[in-house]
Each structure stands twice: as C-alpha cells, then as structure tokens.
Amino acid sequence: MKIDFTKNSDGLVPAIIQDAQTKNVLMLGYMNQEAFDKTIETNKVTFYSRTKNRLWTKGEESGNFLNLVGIKNDCDNDTLLVTVNPMGPTCHTGSATCWQEENLSSFGFLTKLESIIKDRKNNPENKDSYVASLFRKGINKVAQKVGEEAVEVVIEAKDDNDDLFLDESADLLFHYLILLQAKGFTLADIEEVLKKRH
Template structure:
C-alpha cells in the first residue's frame, strides 16, 4: 500500500470493522512497523500513543483481532481494517469501543453461506449438507419443496417456535440449493434491490 504517512505525522488512523457483522469495533493508529507486523502475524497491531510502542490488540487479554483485509481510503491517509474479533474489542469488556452490541443478526447468513460452500467443496462423511450435495440437485430441490410445505402447515397453527424452526429449515435448504446452482443469497438480494428501485 502506498500510504501518505507524512500527511498524518507518521501515524495512520485505522478503522477496525468486524468482517462478518460490518460493525465498527474501534479506532487505532498504525505506523509502518505496525502495518508490517499486522500483515506478518495476522493479528491487528497498533502503535500505542500512550505506551509509545507497538501494541498488538489482545496481547494481555487474549482478545485478538484476526486480520481479514486491509485497504487504504482514496486519500491514502486512513485504513479500513476488517477483522475477526476473538472476544470483546474494548478494554472495558464491551463488544465495541463505542459501547454497541456486535451481533451477527442477518449477516450471519453470509457466514452460513461460507460453511455451506465449504461442505460442497470439501465434503465430509459426517456432514448432513455434504450428504445432501452428494445426492444431487433433484434431492436438494425436493428438500426445499418439502420444507416450504412444512412452513405453510406451521403458519396455519399458533406455535410460533415450530413456525420459526420450519422457516429456518426452509432458508437453510434454499441456501444449499443456491450453492448447488452456483448462486448465492447476496445475488438474490441484488434482484430484490433492483425490483425495489
């Protein structure tokens, strides 16, 4: 990365974002050495202005930030670091330094999609998903149909828990079918967004 350290006095602000949830976890500062160590170790490392030294987040608490990607902004004077947090990001014990909850919510579906893709590419004999892929596209599509019928049946009753579980089964099997067809949930979202315009 060609960063402009002169403009910022040798330290570049680094916005740390959870790769899975998109939530901003914290802000730190990096010099060239901190960036190099982050890239070398895979653990986000800052230059601590109070300690006047390199500081790897989690070096005492064990709550590391595992590097996923790092990009500079258009002015080359700020970094966006996407990471996988191992525990809370803030020294106070909060999920973020802005006292926000860092929950996966709907973005968990991206993680689930990755797991499903992994089961297809690296089959495991103990994995239900791998076994489903092995049975072929017709069986995968059939399971989506079966789960859709079960959702309709549960929708007519008043058991919210059963309805939500059947809806989860339907969504899961739909994601398996999408993967089997080399498609993804984000692509479906793009279609919905285009329709909304």
C-alpha cells in the first residue's frame, strides 16, 4: 500500500475509523508512518496525537481498543479508511461515536420502515393504518398474514412473472417486519443470530 505521508508538512494523513460490522463512522484521527506501522504490527489502531505530540494507541488508558480489521487508502493515497471492531465506546465522552450517535446496524429503507411499523404498534388507535389494524387484531392474525404471504411467494417462485414474485416477496418481508415488532424484535436481532451461525 502506497500512502503519501509527504503531502502535508507534518507528515500526517487523515484516518477515518469505520465499524467493520455496522459500517458507521466512529471517529477521525491522524496517522504518520510510525503510527501506521504500529497499527499493522499490533492490530490495534494507533494514531499520532497532535495534542500529545506522540503516538497514541486508542484504548491505551480506557481499554476501549479499536481492533484492526482492514485499511484502504483513497484514490490520492493521502486518506485512510480503517475498518475496526471497537472494544467499547469510541469517543472519550463515552459515546459510541465522536458524533454522539449510537453505533447500530442500519438496513437503509428497511430501518426506516421498521421505525414506522414500531410507531403504528405504539399508536394502534390510528384507524386509517393497515399496520395498526393488524396489531389490534393480535399476534395470531399477524402470524397468519406472514404464512399467507409466504405461500404466495412460493407460488410465484414457480411461475415466470418476476414482477409478481418481487411484489409477493415485498409483501412477505413487510409482514415479517410487522411480526418481528409484534414479538418485540427487530432485524438487528435476526442479524445477530445470523452472525453467530456464520
């Protein structure tokens, strides 16, 4: 890996720290050649601290190390993307990230959809909501809908109409998200089970 430590007069390059699992950005630090070499040697992320004016291994005092998973450099060879498995909070304030955000898995639009479903569960009095009406009918009705949608996916899988197959697959996933919420779980819980199996 060619890293251009000479672009800045201080010999430092930015190192963006990203959780290898959640893909969330945790912090930004700076590395010189010596910090980079120590990171590779120890598998624990080490920076050059501009305030301490020395090498600094994240977690050397707190125990909240950033265990190295991988490093990539950008197209100009002057910025690093460092993927890690964090051992505890990353920020010195105790927050999971230096932007005071939780370090949770996000599944894009599915996470947004989960949030809407959770709101419908918590506010079932919404008479115009299909999801709220399912929650009002109880777990048996929700589970029944998942079963019906699963059968429809199987039927469409045997035919050649891709649009119908995708529509029924979306219906199945949608109703499964409702069932997860009805049981008090989320996609993140399923992700954890799959990680353990992997």
